[in-house]
Amino acid sequence: MDNQDWDRDDEMDDHILSSLETPLRPDAFDLSDSEKIAIIEEHFAHIMHTLGLDLTDDSLKGTPHRVAKMYVKEIFHGLHPDNKPAVRRFENKYKYNHMLVERDITVYSSCEHHFVPIIGKAHVAYVPNEHVIGLSKLNRVVQYFARRPQVQERLTMQIANELKQALKTENVAVVIEADHLCVMSRGVNDVTSSTITAEYSGLFQEDHFRNEFLAHIRKK
Numbered sequence: 001m002d003n004q005d006w007d008r009d010d011e012m013d014d015h016i017l018s019s020l021e022t023p024l025r026p027d028a029f030d031l032s033d034s035e036k037i038a039i040i041e042e043h044f045a046h047i048m049h050t051l052g053l054d055l056t057d058d059s060l061k062g063t064p065h066r067v068a069k070m071y072v073k074e075i076f077h078g079l080h081p082d083n084k085p086a087v088r089r090f091e092n093k094y095k096y097n098h099m100l101v102e103r104d105i106t107v108y109s110s111c112e113h114h115f116v117p118i119i120g121k122a123h124v125a126y127v128p129n130e131h132v133i134g135l136s137k138l139n140r141v142v143q144y145f146a147r148r149p150q151v152q153e154r155l156t157m158q159i160a161n162e163l164k165q166a167l168k169t170e171n172v173a174v175v176i177e178a179d180h181l182c183v184m185s186r187g188v189n190d191v192t193s194s195t196i197t198a199e200y201s202g203l204f205q206e207d208h209f210r211n212e213f214l215a216h217i218r219k220k
């Protein structure tokens, strides 16, 4: 397959695209971060109170605020488009036309079904067309989409799509291996299973490229 520029409006089916987006209310960003923190704090205090916890206890009294701040400013920071990392494209001056692999990118996300952690690694690769981007931007894109309530499949696709747009190429691969605390620490309580998801597009749909990528991420 030839290297192809990817144009969001022209080539991506609207239905597929919308199903990749995190479901958000239209008024999701009407409140400021501090307004959200105040509301979440109040609700979380209710949850703790309902569980029977004594909110006057020294160790517990700051928890509702701590949790609210952690949700808005840290673990769900990637819900707000303002927090999307700026990814500057550079011209591929060296005409590098092999794959670049960034492996073992730390993934800390949250399961949207139970609001408990998903912990794992992402491996991303691309074959450049006209453009390259800074290495750290690959990590930043992974972190941005991880910092949302997620399912692993959507996280994988969102990272791949963002990289396709940033790099203006279809030649992108993303593999995520992760442990879901909702599977490990509750429910089926299985601490040995893990979840692997993958998205291969452009050249990575060909066995040769896919196998080279998989060989790179298997090496220790």
Ligand SMILES: Nc1nc2c(ncn2[C@@H]2O[C@H](COP(=O)(O)OP(=O)(O)OP(=O)(O)O)[C@@H](O)[C@H]2O)c(=O)[nH]1
Pocket (backbone or CB within 6 Å): 111, 112, 113, 150, 151, 152, 153, 180, 182, 183, 186, 187, 188
């Ligand atoms: N496809 C997918 N499922 C997930 C992910 N994270 C969690 N789940 C699953 O979402 C499902 C939610 O199922 P429910 O039956 O509604 O929830 P539950 O009663 O808590 O299920 P159990 O976890 O089996 O106790 C569970 O099977 C979870 O394992 C994910 O990233 N992708």
Ligand SMILES: [Zn+2]
Pocket (backbone or CB within 6 Å): 111, 112, 113, 114, 115, 116, 180, 182, 183
């Ligand atoms: Zn879960």
